[in-house]
Amino acid sequence: MLTESQLVRYSRHILLKGIGGIGQERLLSVGAELLGTSRALGWAATYLVAGGHAIRATESLALLGQSRSESSDNAVHAMNPDAGDNSQRWINLFDAGTPRDSGLCISGASIMWRLGEGCCLECFQLATRGSPPARDAPSLGAWAALCFQKAALGHLGESGELLVSESGARRGPLIRCARCTKAPPT
């Protein structure tokens, strides 16, 4: 159950359709496993902490207004005391240069994609070939945080979903590489 301070802190988020108090509690129970060092990932981490998500980072990330050396557990706690390490579930959020088997991938071309079974990084590269570069790190980071929350709430579909940011919330076509196309369904 949300505390009084959480009701106030997340009041405008709770009012959103599809969120409510139940959705907000669910969001607070999901943490972000951050892999990579891009500025966009740092901005995503900032927005996620502000949103109450715990974060784990394999390398130091620059949070808003601080250098990497200053970003620490204390800095995270100061930004939002709800962003503690008490998450029940973790979702990967990573740069394209540090791929993982599942989670949300940030591309330097302002596109995010939910990798999973049957969709690999090569599929992602095929889908994003010729895409425009990212507008800026803060915009891409904000978009990444929003997509993370969609994933946390279970609003994203099957793996391999392409989420394009340069024109707002848009899902792009799914393109599978030769290997994933041949892979038997799981």
Added chain:
Amino acid sequence: MIHQLDITREVCPMTYVRTKVRLEELSAGEELEVLFRGEEPLNNLPRNAKDDGHEVVSLEALGADRWRMIIRRGPDAH
């Protein structure tokens, strides 16, 4: 049984935040009596409740800028 919520000391947006969270605790078809005051919640609460799939059963003026609203939790409300 009608559940009750007194938000006469709240200002927007906390008026509907508390109403929304309280409604989530009810089962579909259960009713919530909400006591509030002021023009802003009068304009916002019934509309927000309907937008979220609930039914405004009644809205009654109690005088001194106070109101009583009965909301029935909708079946597919969010």
